[in-house]
Amino acid sequence: MSTTTQPTITIAGATATGKSDLALNLAEHLGGEIINTDSMQFYRGMDIGTAKLPIDERRGITHHLIDILDVREEANVQTFQRQAREAIADIRTRGKRPILVGGSGLYVRAATDRMEFPGTDPDVRARIESEVEADRWGRHRHLQEIDPAAAAKITPNDSRRIVRALEVIELTGRPFSAQLPDYQAIAPTIHLGLSVERKILHERIASRVETMWEHGWVDEVRRLLERGLAEGRTASRAIGYAQIQQYLAGELDRDDAQEQTTIRTRQFARRQDTWFRRDPRIVWIDGTAGDHAANAASALDAVADTKS
Structure with a gap:
């Protein structure tokens, strides 16, 4: 089957389940390019707290719709829908496979499903x-x-x-x-999901938050505040970024800011899982073991088994 008729692939799941590694592995095996569907990774400079892959860790694979907004700007799903569909078409014209990855459920669906978005006032x-x-x-x-x-x-x-x-x-x-969407795709699409046992996921989230602080998350927020982060209606409220702003303002101490970030992230992960579990089309892969090679093998099997 030619790449122009092969289904688009989406990779969904809660935060810290290993979606980025799976996307890279699939892109290498299938000749793909990656389209970001994490709304917080749209923002330039929001790198550590969004677990955005540095360019030198992207294995030379082209990524689309990362770093497209200033922190003062508001993410807009209607605009994203147009941009994502243009990116899918562009990737196909170059004989590549579009692979969408991210945990913002509405944005994933906006790119692939029949959805209309009323205007705003x-x-x-x-x-x-x-x-x-x-x-x-x-x-x-x-x-x-x-x-x-x-x-x-x-x-x-x-x-x-x-x-x-x-x-x-x-x-x-x-x-x-x-x-609300009714799960009707505009073109053949294979939906994959990564799941992790809740206890293990909670441990990963706590460890990730601590590591992000150690790797300079607070300094990242300081730099973004100089660029107008506090004025951004979307970016300023992002989990972790909001708590660090409170920490810098003296409203929370370090331990409380980290704990609140961990709790909010766990709550967000539950909401993500609930959203994605409603979609009957998703083929779920158990990523509890954290074995990226095994996850990729399972995903490739699912792609091979799924009828376009």
């Missing part, structure tokens, strides 16, 4: 954000009343999605649930 968004910030649980209860299907899929702790759901409903007059 800055004034409406700002008003709803202030309402949710003042009473997140109350706004979630309101969402339950006007769109129970959407509320069932959005937790009360997910402020950003509560805001977006209420904004879409107000702007379109339609339920936000009508905009």
Whole structure:
């Protein structure tokens, strides 16, 4: 089968499961190029805290949609959808296999599935954000009343999605649930997922956070603050970056900042897993052992077995 008709590959899963290594191994075996679907890796300078692979560790494999935003800019899934689909088409014209990797579930789906994204209104968004910030649980209860299907899929702790759901409903007059994806791909796609036993994943997350601090995460945040990090609506709220800003402001000590980052990352990993587990198309690979070669072999078997 020619590369122009071979399915696109996505690699999903929670943070710290080994997605980047798997993507590199598959790209080497299949002649692929990698498209980033981690929304925090869009930001220039957010390297340590997002586990962004340094260029010299990318094995010469081309990566797309990394370092495309300034920390003051807001990530936009509609813009990303266009950019990702353009990157997929470009990769195919050069006879390569597109491999999408990242843990931002909506961005993965936006690139490969039939999804439309209603516009936004800055004034409406700002008003709803202030309402949710003042009473997140109350706004979630309101969402339950006007769109129970959407509320069932959005937790009360997910402020950003509560805001977006209420904004879409107000702007379109339609339920936000009508905009939710229904797992219809626009082209043949193989969906792979990496899973790790929860206890092991929690240990990996704690170790990763500690290592990131040791490798200069605090200095990275200092540099980004000089470039306007605190003004960024998306980047400034990223897990770890927000806690380090509190640490630098004297609001948290080092231990508390690390602990809060670890806890938030574990909570985020659970939300990622919940999101991806809803997708019946994903072929799951157990990456608990941390054996990258074995993960790649399992993934290649899954690719070979999946019908395009």
